[in-house]
Amino acid sequence: MYILKKTTEAELNRVQVNIAKELASEKIIQELYEYIFSTRGKKTRALLCLLASKSSKIKSNKRVALASVIELLHTATLVHDDVVDESKRRRGMQSVNQVWTNSHSVLIGDFIYSKAFILMVKLNISSILDELANATNDIARGEIIQLSLFEKKQCITLDDLLKISYLKTGRLFEASAKTGAMLASNSKKEIKIFGLLGKALGTAFQIKDDILDYESRLDTGKTPLKDFREGKITFPLYFALQNASTKDKNFLLKKLGQPRLLKKDIKLIHQLIQTNETQKELSGLMNKYTNETLKYLNQLKHHPCYNELLYLINISHIRKI
């Protein structure tokens, strides 16, 4: 069984402390900022960055600083996503747009984004800045493409879904691993392998997120069938639509995007997602990307964090939240 080293856990805690320090002097910004960072989140991207940057050549402080930048960028996208998705809850709490307003979410998101840029400029490594600025741009690009797919519904292809998963999620995983490796001044080859590992892990992470959305109950802090209620076609629904009878397909498309669902509707939606065929295709896809991640990890056997990276991949694969 692989677990995280105590030193890594301590570094992950320092990311949280580091972020909390970045307060503004104004009360309203303090309130918003503290509210957002009062829940810790999983910090998967920050952890990936900490592991990829491990090297005897680089100080822990710099690695924690880069991981904090990654976590800030990720949090800013979440805060803006809540406006886009009109989400009411985030990480088991009411979302910022619920406690305050959409305006507050937009602006505190911008505040956190630019805070991340301030911190990354301090690191003063041009290739890292370039990678993170491009990743941020790609995330926004992915979200906009996803918006326009709402209208496409039945014509969405698996390639569309994989592209969006990459841009929305895989891209920041890729950048977290790549910039980590860049910081450790690894060889070009190793930076490339870390990038590919991050990309595959991020895609697997998104597939798992989509699966969990159909399994989530209120006590996990998430609304059950949130994606479905928002009208999003994700991997589980995509396969279910492929496999369903015309009658069931029409039922799914009719209910898709309805915020309020009857208990019997929820039951039927669950049944249609839980068919053997759909579940087989889902786990096949999930395994494909986890195996790809492991394939790249296999090329990093000498890496000081090999075992911890294996832990991260395993835990991402089997996680329940």
Added chain:
Amino acid sequence: MYILKKTTEAELNRVQVNIAKELASEKIIQELYEYIFSTRGKKTRALLCLLASKSSKIKSNKRVALASVIELLHTATLVHDDVVDESKRRRGMQSVNQVWTNSHSVLIGDFIYSKAFILMVKLNISSILDELANATNDIARGEIIQLSLFEKKQCITLDDLLKISYLKTGRLFEASAKTGAMLASNSKKEIKIFGLLGKALGTAFQIKDDILDYESRLDTGKTPLKDFREGKITFPLYFALQNASTKDKNFLLKKLGQPRLLKKDIKLIHQLIQTNETQKELSGLMNKYTNETLKYLNQLKHHPCYNELLYLINISHIRKI
């Protein structure tokens, strides 16, 4: 009479061309991006940057690149502001949130922000990156503080208004001038003077904007009394409230923030803003900041763009839109 040189105007046009090149491959992003940049705007900040960066030591290409970054940052804030203010119009056209949705505005704003960061990373000058990341953060900070002032209403002080004007507007003017001077590798002293000039000019610019809001008619592409309808206390209203009788003051506070105003109400609001006392205080404040700008310009007599900077200050002072 001072005017812009043809070479400067050509450079300003190249900013527009430069920005238009930064398209993504996806149709929806192209549509949004082209819509936003189809109107040219005044490009005051980009012009300030072009003038401050003029030097025989630096190539025009780099100056146009930096001015494009400034214009992209400014545009991103406008797109997000439209969500915050629930604006229906921008630069004489329907705003993005009207033609598409709030979600599109949030995400295309993020897209443009990160595009600006990608381009500024290419310039590869650490002090410029630091200044622009900090300016972006301060703008968001200013907007959040402004939101929380809604509740303060009668207790707002002139210092509150000056602080917000600086953060919202003066800060990017300051950064435009400062980073321009940094690019031209000017002396520390000259960079500082340019920063102070930009800050004063930006504050004067915001005061003028606030004044114009009470003078604007539909044919300028702006909603008359837009700030007032949004519940914002700006400089004209601040002085009017100071000078009004208790009855008129109560009238103003009662109508403040109401999107729909009767013709007779609009007439009375205009009258209360147009009193001699309020107008005198407004032009006094405006002159104070324009004079401060001229004072700093006076320390730049040797600068190759002295006359053009004088033109920019004059035109900002007397502009009608």
